[in-house]
Amino acid sequence: MTERADRTIHALRSGHDYLTAVVHGLATADLRRPSGASDWDVSQVLSHLGSGAEIGLATLEGALGGTGAPDGEFNKSVWARWNAMSPVERAEAFVTADEALVSGYEALDPQARKDLRIDLGFLPVPVDVATVGGLRLGEFTHHTWDVEVAFDHAAALAPVAVELLLDQAGMLIGFLGKADVLGGRSVRLAVRTHQPERSFGLVVHDAVQLADEEPLQPDAVLRAPAEWWLRLTTGRHAPVYTPAEVALDGDSLTLDELRSIFPGF
Structure with missing residues (x-):
């Protein structure tokens, strides 16, 4: 299972670096374009990914520190803050928040990648790093497509993530x-x-x-x-x-x- 966690974290890093480069090339008008996600523009997709990264990092830190997952009020406060941002602020904050989450996963030693159990709050039991990382990878990869397809209807999911996502599709x-x-x-x-x-x-x-x-x-x-x-x-x-x-x-x-x-x- 450590190997799967390693591959997942590698894919998350690859995805972060790629989407960060895309975001840095977008103009303000680009951030307001309709995305592949229904009813969201590009900046709102980045807001969703950024707020999710912030909550994900708090959840990871809660597992490491033994305090558990943040409560619903914490999540609501995060979403409210991101919703209030301008499109440019969302893009900039996404890069920072997602970098922090990916770095948090990368900092886990082999023992933690194998044995750490993380309470996501919506599953019946805490799950391992490979599972939590895999859920984030699925969300991140599909929302990256939502951004890309705003500019290219032939966009495809990142190849580095596809095999991992196939394995967890069930x-x-x-x-x-x-x-x-x-x-x-x-x-x-x-x-x-x-x-x-x-x-x-x-x-x-x-x-x-x-x-x-x-x-x-x-x-x-x-x-x-x-x-x-x-x-x-x-x-x-x-x-x-x-x-x-x-x-x-x-x-x-x-x-x-x-x-x-x-x-x-």
């Missing part, structure tokens, strides 16, 4: 997927990705679940870049953002129906 699929949109229909989908190559199953019945292996007789077969599969599950799947090589074969499910299962958040 953790949230039940929350992200909405089985009821199919009106009670059950669908067994074979998913085949490339970059990296993976094959697994998606089952839509009473709930949405991933299976380690493809169904023997799938109702449909999805072939797609792995990064688009990840964007699909988080609602970043509009036709304008869908690469030409995405293909769904079979008569039981259309691509628009598959999109509807994952409305995003």
Whole structure:
């Protein structure tokens, strides 16, 4: 598990350095452009990432110091302060706050990366550094895309994060997927990705679940870049953002129906 924590922290550093360079190249007008996140401009995405970094660092420090996660009032005060910032202030503060969080993870020694347990406040039990870092990596990587796609509709998720995010996709699929949109229909989908190559199953019945292996007789077969599969599950799947090589074969499910299962958040 230490290896996974190490890889995750490395990906968080890579993502921070990349997005920081992007932010430093943005003009004030760029920060007000609509982002890939519904109802948010670019500065609001950076505000979300920056306030999340601030809360994440407080949570990490609480685990290290034995004081536990900050309470809801702390979180509300952080969000209120970030919401009151101007677009330029949000961009500048994001760089500082996210650097502090990534540096906090990097400062953890091998023992802490293996044994430390962190109470996130919304999970039933404290979890390890790899899990907490992985959740942040998923949030950070998709919101980086939200920023990039404001300027390039062909933007893709950072390759350094994709394999790690594929490995943890099953953790949230039940929350992200909405089985009821199919009106009670059950669908067994074979998913085949490339970059990296993976094959697994998606089952839509009473709930949405991933299976380690493809169904023997799938109702449909999805072939797609792995990064688009990840964007699909988080609602970043509009036709304008869908690469030409995405293909769904079979008569039981259309691509628009598959999109509807994952409305995003």
